Amino acid sequence: MKLNHRLKPWFVAAALLAAPALLPAQVAVDPAVLENLQKQVKTLNEEVARLKEGAPRDPAADELMGRKFFNSQNLRIGFYGESKYRMPLQGSGATGNNRFDPHRFVLTPSYVIADWLIFNSEIEIEHGAVDESVNSGRNRFDGELEIEQVYVDILINEHFNIRSPGLDLVPVGRINKQHEPTLFYSTERPELYREIIPSTWVEPSLSFFGKIVENLDYQLMISTGLEDAIPTAGSAATSTLPAGFAGPGIDGIGGMRNGRPRYRAASENSLAWSGRLHYNGIRGLDTSASFYVTKAKGLTGDSTLALFNYEALYRVPGTGLELRGDVAYWNISSPEHLVANNNTSGGDDLGGRMYGWHVEAAYHFWPADWKTGKGKDMDLVPFIRYTDIVTQSGLLAGSAATNDGTRNKTFLTAGLAYFLNANFVLKADYRRNLSRSAASHLDANAQDYFQFGAGIFF
């Protein structure tokens, strides 16, 4: 019989304690043996106590910190948020107007259920508020209320842990995993994380994670897969919408962004498999490689979607220079089955691949001499980033790319992030679409702009 390691000490201790009682009365017990047994029982009892209590903290040290300090092990609520003011450089109408956007306000409750059970969650309000009433087109709010993460980490050992079924970030790309506004320098998340890696990319999922060796860790996720064709009873055909189906999930305009599946209604038979290897064993370097594979249901058949991402951040030791690079490549096995290639609109067609990449250089400028008083935790970070996004490539015969800077596009983004503290940053940047046209001026995701912003994370 194989005993659980927690029960084993109890069983052995009980057996040892019971042993003398089971001996015939006339059998003399060697005092040395008895003493040895008593020592073993004491050791086992101590071990059992240690297992039960998880080796308690030093009581004297606890008293020095005060009870309140350790109460932090209960519910904690963190926060991150970002607000922006955009000044488009061209365009007209709603997208051409200067505008304020209270983009994200996110509460992050976490709770240590037990030392080995850690609850994490994110509750997000986007664009200020949600207004579900219909008010003659003058609704004050047009935001979203979302649960963006909710799961319990079951910590088993440092090499293998389970992230319980829940909602979690797909482990692809740096910014999808670390999207808090103090962790990147532009006012918007890098452009690569819109059509190519649709951040915030959250899915109902189950994960496994842990350390492989020192400095190398992994995460593997099983999640709901991207969706393309969604049967919609009674819907009439339009240029983008085939009769009886919703519009395209994956297309040449929004890339993979609209393919993010419905939380509850997506087909569970189209699961996705993703994984990430993360390495930080070289001083200043933090890098990861990740993949994502799923089979999306198209209008006329399935298409395998496979993503590979590699990214790196290198802070040159002893200097303020920081370099980032990120590349993501999608292979689409059967684009002919997808909705975008089966409607009458040619503008949203897509081919056998989508990809994007960016390189960024930033410099942490705040001199040591200025790190006094209010300036002690400040940082001033100018940055410049070059981005290439390709959502229409390898198109099918009869399809043609729309070359107006709204699908395939190249951006140059430069700006300044002024950290008043590590947890609060003011930002300003300028973005220029190097493939721009009159059409891109009217597209909020492709237009040129000057933008201010503020970001908070604690």
Next chain:
Amino acid sequence: MSAQARIILFVALGLCLAGATSAWAERFLTVAEAQKLCFPTATGFEAHTIRFTSEQITAIKKQSDGRMLNAGNRVWLARAGTNLLGVVLLDYVFGKHEVIEYVVAVSPAGQVQQVEILVYRESYGGEVRNTKWRDQFKNKTAAAPLKLNEDIYNLSGATMSCRHVTAGVRRLLATFELVVRPQLLADGLPKPVTAGPTGKPR
């Protein structure tokens, strides 16, 4: 539900149950284990509890340029016979939200010998256990800047934990020089290591 999804569900359920029965708390070391790790040749660890006066708190805060939440520290003098090998200080800092329990071993000359993480309780930021990252503290003294992204490199994704442990070590080294050395260490010990212009020991 497809056969594939059913298999995944059962495997996941099995793993969850396996995890629940063999769960391993995120206590990596006990204080006693950490002491032995820091000073393997020590024959004894003499326990002390130091409580700060308000003047000492002011002095430590000033020297370490940070907040103080503790009213004192637990300290162990590591000895091999009568020979003092160094000091182990137990301390707590916050990671992102939860408490990290750690010890810093300091030589009689005031140089960090080792930093060991005893307990880490959060889902993110546990990389501060990384040996290479902790090794950066070795030989640092109270005169070193001990600032993230200056003389201590950051681990992306664990920034808050890195920042708070770094500030904790800075505070403990100030505590060592301002309180432990004058109160607990006998005369005749090596003088503090002085710092060069970069904060590295001369």
